Amino acid sequence: MTRTSLLLLCLTVFLTSCQDDDDPISIIDVPTSYSFERNGNQTVSFDGQTTRIAMAEELVAAFSDPGNSQEDLMNMFRNAGPNDEDVAPFATAELNASDKSIRSKIAASADYFSANATGSTAVRNDFEGWIAGQATEVFPRWNELAAPGEAGQLAVGSRVRYVNAKGLEYNQVFAKSLLGGLMLDQALNNYLSPAVLDAGTNRADNLAATTEDGKPYTSMEHKWDEAYGYLFGQSADPANPLATLGEDDQFLNEYIAAVDADTDFNGIAQTIFDAFLRGRAAIVAGDYGERDRQADIIREHLSRVIAVRGTFYLARGADATETETTRGGGFHALSEAYGFVYSLQFTRKPGTGAPYFSREEVQQLLATLTESSPNGLWDVTHDDIRSVAQLVSDRFGFSFDAAAN
Known part of the structure; x- marks a missing residue:
């Protein structure tokens, strides 16, 4: 066989293998900022995510006002009264006018909860239980x-x-x-899911640039952007959000920045942003294989943010148990850790349909912190806390020391 024949054969095999893939051969034009246009109109939109982040911030702040009742907090959680009546629970008129709510998106992802109503109800009951606890246990003993x-x-x-x-x-x-039950679950297990991105005629509509009624974006583009909005929806410049990362909200945005500031994990914010950017560009190009590869990168690294920060707070809490004078500060760190560990059940292991920790495993970890003794954190030991942190870091493949510093 001549060299020319061999080259032609190799080229034929290469092209055939590409054509056998589900995706067409495409050239992906990746911009430098998260800004995409069609016919001169901006196609990026995530108003619902910006609204829910604002609602969550107002609700969390309301936990610090003992003048609020359980009903006040619940009305903010569902943006409605107990019978779905309009009660205008927020201080911000725009939030009261919205048809969005926090509760409706808690444990509501397509991948984890569309066929798991029992699991969704259990998670929502947890959140409502914390609201009830603040109103009926903590507020009465505020002073x-x-x-x-x-x-x-x-x-x-x-x-x-x-x-x-x-x-x-x-x-x-x-x-x-909320980092897990609302934001992570919606981003990783709903809006980045092929079950949502490819629902109905979304693939064909996206290739034909058929937009949603009265909108400049296709349904697939919008779903991807909604995932992006849970991270960067309140950024000063959402197209270039890393410049103010950590300053824009107290949820995923803040903790991506915190993990990125750790030299052991520096670069994670850029990796997440780049994956969102390239995945969105892949949608525009109709390259759905590349889109899904970028979604897996986002899942891996956002899940890691939760694990790293949870381990960090567990380490702080463990150190505080060594002396009675710092135990109160340890309660604060361990309360934060509790929420991060709780959020592990909403993480997503790339290439699977499962979290890094199941709900049952998470409940066991939390029980180690608060159920090992009758008085919970008052008596939890350094070794018990460290054992939880070690299990988390081992599962994710980073060292305890890397996250604890």
Whole structure:
């Protein structure tokens, strides 16, 4: 066989293998910022995510006002009264006018909960239980000192923390659990899911540039952007969000920045942003294989953010158990850790349809922190906390020391 014949044969095999793939051969034009246009109109939109982040911030702040009742907090959670009546629970008129709510998107992803109503209900009950606990356990003892078995306040340096009878700060548990139950679940297991991106005629519509009624974007483009919005929806410049990363909201945005600031994990923010950018460009190009490869990168690294930060707070809490004078500060760290560990059940292991930790495994980890003794965090040991942290870091493949520093 001549060299020319051999080259032609190799080229034929290469092209055939490409054509056998589900995706057409495409050239992906990746911009430098998250900005995409069609016919001169911006196609990026994630208003719903921006709204829910704002609602969540107002609700978390309301946990610190003992003048609020359980009903007040619940009305904010569902953006409606108990019978779905309009009650205008927010201080911001735009939020009251919205048809969005936090509760409706808790544990509501297509991949994890569309066929798991029991699991979804259990998660929502957890959130509503933390609301009830703040209103009925902590608020009535707002001006009383906390003690083992008694809710109340603890002085931590110049700050005052408010804990339940087991030492948990419900506001921290609620806020950090939103990272998983709302934002991570919706981004990783819903909007980046092929079940959502490719629903109905989305693939054909996207290739034909058929947009949603009255909108400049295709349905597939919009779903991808909604995942992006849970990270960068409140950024000062959403097209170039890394410049103010960590300053724009108190949820995923803040903690991506915190993990990225650790030299052991530096670059994770850029990796996540680049994957969103390239995945969106792949959608425009009709390259769905590349889209899904970028979705897996996002899943891996966003899941890692939750694990790293959870391990960080567990390490802080473990250190604080060594002396009674810092135990109150340890409660704060462990309450944050509790929410991060809770959020592990919403992570997504790339290439699978499963989280890094199941709900049952997460419940076992949390029980180690709060159920090992009658008084919960008041009596939890350094070794018990460290064992939870080690299990998390081992599962994700990073060292405890890397996350703890």
